[in-house]
Amino acid sequence: MVPRCRPLALHLQSAMAKFSNGCVVVVALICFLAMISRTANGQLSSTFYSSTCPNLQSIVRSAMTQAVNREKRIGASILRLFFHDCFVNGCDGSILLDDTSSFTGEKTAGPNNNSVRGFDVIDTIKTNVESACPSTVSCADILALAARDSVVLLGGPTWTVPLGRRDATTASLSTANSDLPSPASSLAQLISAFSNKGLNSRDLTALSGGHTIGQSRCVNFRAHIYNDANIDSAFATSRQANCPSASGSGDDNLAPLDLQTLVVFDNDYYKNLVVRRGLLHSDQELFNNGSQDSLVRQYRNNNAAFSRDFTAAMIKMGNISPLTETSGEIRVNCRKVNG
Ligand code: HEM
Ligand SMILES: *[C@@H]1O[C@H](CO)[C@@H](O)[C@H](O)[C@H]1NC(C)=O
Ligand SMILES: *[C@@H]1O[C@H](CO)[C@@H](O)[C@H](O)[C@H]1NC(C)=O
Numbered sequence: 608m609v610p611r612c613r614p615l616a617l618h619l620q621s622a623m624a625k626f627s628n629g630c631v632v633v634v635a636l637i638c639f640l641a642m643i644s645r646t647a648n649g650q651l652s653s654t655f656y657s658s659t660c661p662n663l664q665s666i667v668r669s670a671m672t673q674a675v676n677r678e679k680r681i682g683a684s685i686l687r688l689f690f691h692d693c694f695v696n697g698c699d700g701s702i703l704l705d706d707t708s709s710f711t712g713e714k715t716a717g718p719n720n721n722s723v724r725g726f727d728v729i730d731t732i733k734t735n736v737e738s739a740c741p742s743t744v745s746c747a748d749i750l751a752l753a754a755r756d757s758v759v760l761l762g763g764p765t766w767t768v769p770l771g772r773r774d775a776t777t778a779s780l781s782t783a784n785s786d787l788p789s790p791a792s793s794l795a796q797l798i799s800a801f802s803n804k805g806l807n808s809r810d811l812t813a814l815s816g817g818h819t820i821g822q823s824r825c826v827n828f829r830a831h832i833y834n835d836a837n838i839d840s841a842f843a844t845s846r847q848a849n850c851p852s853a854s855g856s857g858d859d860n861l862a863p864l865d866l867q868t869l870v871v872f873d874n875d876y877y878k879n880l881v882v883r884r885g886l887l888h889s890d891q892e893l894f895n896n897g898s899q900d901s902l903v904r905q906y907r908n909n910n911a912a913f914s915r916d917f918t919a920a921m922i923k924m925g926n927i928s929p930l931t932e933t934s935g936e937i938r939v940n941c942r943k944v945n946g
Pocket of ligand 2: 715
């Protein structure tokens with residue numbers, strides 16, 4: 608509870624020095640009231656670290672800039688990490704925890720195994736943040752900032768990231784398996800998976816635009832390019848060339864989720880859906896004579912509308928059951944709970 612007061616206390620430090628002890632009581636009271644009001648709503652705030660770690664955002668941005676300059680795809684991988692963190696017991700950094708002999712994390716869950724990447728970049732950022740502001744900034748917040756920076760560095764829109772999440776001391780392999788949507792999902796299943804997290808179908812369709820960047824392995828789109836009817840046949844043929852039909856063969860072969868610009872964050876994803884060139888079955892479900900067709904058309908025609916809804920939905924996703932106040936901890940190493 609004491610660390611909660613630190614920002615305010617620091618802020619008022621010089622003022623306090625000028626006044627009598629009686630004033631310290633007033634300051635303590637203000638601090639206490641601020642604490643109570645935060646406890647009451649557990650809200651995140653974009654200024655959460657402004658006095659405790661004023662350079663946080665530039666530390667994250669500079670490490671992300673280096674990482675993306677080295678490999679553009681890493682921006683996509685980090686954006687996806689944030690999604691996979693938030694959908695499993697909230698945005699609590701649980702996906703970052705390594706398995707040990709006595710701890711089972713989420714990294715080997717079906718949607719994550721041999722697929723999620725970018726942990727080394729989060730480690731680098733955490734090391735830099737720890738040296739500037741020890742034991743102050745959560746891994747969950749670092750991931751939220753890194754995901755925003757990924758989108759911006761690949762040419763997408765920006766937004767202000769609410770902060771103040773704390774890190775989980777637990778993880779759930781079974782929840783990662785049950786709550787992360789499968790690429791074989793129907794539209795109804797996608798809507799329900801998002802609705803379970805407090806996100807509506809508009810959020811689903813906007814957030815799916817995250818597939819404007821990055822890649823998928825053949826194992827995740829094989830069924831769509833061989834078995835589905837709602838796919839452009841020339842597109843299916845070209846994807847089949849590097850994704851053999853036999854299960855087990857070429858499973859890890861990669862294809863871009865967005866065939867035009869795999870490292871540029873734009874609305875091409877929706878342009879592809881309208882011409883039946885979605886790579887995943889789940890992608891094409893958003894434009895398959897269903898409830899999301901008109902919104903897909905709208906985002907295809909209007910990049911600004913997509914940007915507006917995407918950023919709003921990212922903030923909403925980032926608000927999924929965060930740990931705040933005295934819940935959880937500020938991990939020192941994002942890969943393991945504090946000893
Ligand atoms: C709507 C349900 C979703 C499903 C079924 C889904 C499924 C997938 C699958 C199967 C892959 C390929 C993984 C692999 O083959 O290794 C993938 C990649 C990716 N997903 Fe999603 N996803 C969904 C929503 C989202 C959301 C909401 C975001 C972010 C806002 C997102 C961002 C990404 C990114 C950026 C990649 C590429 C990662 C990389 O290249 O490393 N996805 N997704
Ligand atoms: C994860 O992938 C590894 C390497 O391919 C594999 O040996 C392991 O069985 C997989 N784990 C799970 C839980 O599927
Ligand atoms: C949608 O409905 C139209 C008209 O009934 C049909 O021609 C088309 O194949 C259907 N599927 C998709 C994906 O548009």
